[in-house]
Amino acid sequence: MKIKSICCLGAGYVGGPTMAMIAAKCPDIQVTVCDMNQERIDAWNTNELPVYEPGLHEVVVTARGRNLHFTTDIRPAIAAADLIFVSVGTPTKTYGIGAGRAADLRYIESAARLIAEVSHGHKIIVEKSTIPVKTASAIRTIITANTTSECTFEVLSNPEFLAEGTAVADLENPDRILIGGETTDSGKAAVEALAAIYARWIPRERIITTNLWSSELSKLVANAFLAQRISSINSISALCEATGADVDEVARAIGHDSRIGPKFLKASVGFGGSCFQKDILNLVYLCESFGLPEVATYWRQVVDLNNWQKSRFVENIVRTLFNTVNGKRIAILGFAFKKDTNDTRESPAIQVCRDLLREHAHLAIYDPRVDRASIHQDLSDAKIPASLIASNVEIHTDPYAAMKDAHALAALTEWDEFRDLDFKRIHDLMFKPAFVFDGRAILPTAKLKKLGFEAFIIGKGR
Numbered sequence: 001m002k003i004k005s006i007c008c009l010g011a012g013y014v015g016g017p018t019m020a021m022i023a024a025k026c027p028d029i030q031v032t033v034c035d036m037n038q039e040r041i042d043a044w045n046t047n048e049l050p051v052y053e054p055g056l057h058e059v060v061v062t063a064r065g066r067n068l069h070f071t072t073d074i075r076p077a078i079a080a081a082d083l084i085f086v087s088v089g090t091p092t093k094t095y096g097i098g099a100g101r102a103a104d105l106r107y108i109e110s111a112a113r114l115i116a117e118v119s120h121g122h123k124i125i126v127e128k129s130t131i132p133v134k135t136a137s138a139i140r141t142i143i144t145a146n147t148t149s150e151c152t153f154e155v156l157s158n159p160e161f162l163a164e165g166t167a168v169a170d171l172e173n174p175d176r177i178l179i180g181g182e183t184t185d186s187g188k189a190a191v192e193a194l195a196a197i198y199a200r201w202i203p204r205e206r207i208i209t210t211n212l213w214s215s216e217l218s219k220l221v222a223n224a225f226l227a228q229r230i231s232s233i234n235s236i237s238a239l240c241e242a243t244g245a246d247v248d249e250v251a252r253a254i255g256h257d258s259r260i261g262p263k264f265l266k267a268s269v270g271f272g273g274s275c276f277q278k279d280i281l282n283l284v285y286l287c288e289s290f291g292l293p294e295v296a297t298y299w300r301q302v303v304d305l306n307n308w309q310k311s312r313f314v315e316n317i318v319r320t321l322f323n324t325v326n327g328k329r330i331a332i333l334g335f336a337f338k339k340d341t342n343d344t345r346e347s348p349a350i351q352v353c354r355d356l357l358r359e360h361a362h363l364a365i366y367d368p369r370v371d372r373a374s375i376h377q378d379l380s381d382a383k384i385p386a387s388l389i390a391s392n393v394e395i396h397t398d399p400y401a402a403m404k405d406a407h408a409l410a411a412l413t414e415w416d417e418f419r420d421l422d423f424k425r426i427h428d429l430m431f432k433p434a435f436v437f438d439g440r441a442i443l444p445t446a447k448l449k450k451l452g453f454e455a456f457i458i459g460k461g462r
């Protein structure tokens with residue numbers, strides 16, 4: 001079966017970049033990315049893409065208008081497609097049964113119902129979103145119940161492993177592509193049709209095929225293992241601060257063991273992003289649902305430790321600033337959840353800033369990519385009066401303006417440009433003692449000390 005036309009439901013951080021790469025690599029396949037969010041689709045059709053990713057603009061313009069289209073006209077795009085990627089959000093449920101842990105599958109269900117309503121002939125439906133194990137079975141049930149017998153379909157699982165900030169490189173040269181499918185003849189044919197698309201630019205040995213449930217579960221497990229490494233090194237960062245050991249030296253020493261490896265051992269103020277916490281909570285809920293409370297408790301700790309890491313960072317700031325930050329100006333360097341993205345979802349900066357606001361600190365925030373509206377929206381919290389945010393939060397487009405008359409600066413995102421700031425100028429601008437709290441261990445410590453800063457570095461202490 002040769003795929004000539006692809007549709008993707010969801011033009012977000014995954015749907016947009018992933019489909020742009022497929023379209024760029026397969027000029028003979030028509031790729032239509034759909035979303036009901038008009039503003040997002042409009043942005044994909046301009047040069048101000050809704051997602052900031054290094055190299056993404058170049059990939060989009062290669063194919064846009066040729067075989068890559070962005071539209072809110074969803075029904076015709078589904079009808080014309082041989083293969084439909086479902087790349088909609090799967091956030092943590094905030095209400096009812098499983099609130100705070102289970103995945104909210106309402107967007108997946110509505111996508112499945114829409115596909116059933118519009119489809120004729122044979123379709124391959126591909127789960128690109130991260131979902132709980134057995135979701136393929138729910139999609140199948142919904143579609144079977146809502147289509148006629150002339151309509152045939154296969155459901156595949158093809159989770160996405162790209163990381164934000166490096167999405168283009170990850171899509172161009174992934175460690176692996178994972179495709180789960182049924183072991184029936186038509187299931188195998190569908191797996192091969194999808195594998196053939198990726199094989200245009202990815203070596204066959206990196207395309208792994210499994211059964212549906214292994215593929216769905218592997219995505220949750222991959223994120224859980226990655227986050228577990230960060231919580232592990234962050235737990236050790238606290239011990240390093242208490243003992244005089246240096247967490248980067250410990251990470252280097254253990255990372256040289258080829259069984260451990262060097263990646264994902266950078267201590268931080270905590271991991272953020274839309275997925276790690278959500279996917280671990282999803283795994284925890286699955287374990288509970290399958291009667292495995294010990295396994296659930298084990299993984300829950302990864303999230304608990306991450307929350308503790310963020311809290312202890314703020315407690316340290318308050319304690320160090322003579323037990324009060326009330327009315328003090330604290331410059332916040334970085335609001336995105338990691339460098340090279342404009343995404344702030346679950347960014348550790350949100351909890352740190354909210355906790356400091358609860359202490360009545362005055363925040364002067366600078367991030368090179370995050371816009372003012374996103375920061376305001378993220379800080380809004382039922383427990384923080386809007387008036388406090390209005391009076392105590394300033395957002396700057398110049399880092400030095402944020403630093404002027406600050407009692408402390410806190411680095412919360414590892415943007416490269418922060419390493420090369422003019423720290424002499426910053427020291428001159430700040431109140432003395434000039435305190436620095438480096439939540440990413442990226443600032444030039446020796447230089448800071450020489451200039452007279454009182455610097456606290458995560459995992460290294462003072």
Ligand code: NAD
Binds near residue numbers: 034036040111130274
């Ligand atoms: P996102 O919120 O940026 O995008 C999802 C989009 O889907 C939204 O624009 C929404 O309007 C749209 N949508 C919802 N229902 C729709 C429907 N019926 N038809 C068309 N569009 C619809 O989310 P995202 O970050 O792209 O994540 C999508 C999925 O991919 C999630 O399950 C996530 O866990 C997973 N994932 C994300 C990343 C990442 O780096 N962000 C990486 C790997 C996997």
Ligand code: UGA
Binds near residue numbers: 160226275
């Ligand atoms: C992560 C995974 O890396 C991707 O493989 C996966 O596809 C994606 O989640 C997803 O499912 O959404 P992402 O969240 O975009 O990607 O970015 P990461 O590079 O994993 O960073 C996540 C968080 O951990 C960031 O806040 C980052 O600063 C932090 N981090 C990362 C550390 O604190 N230390 C590290 O050593 C690495």
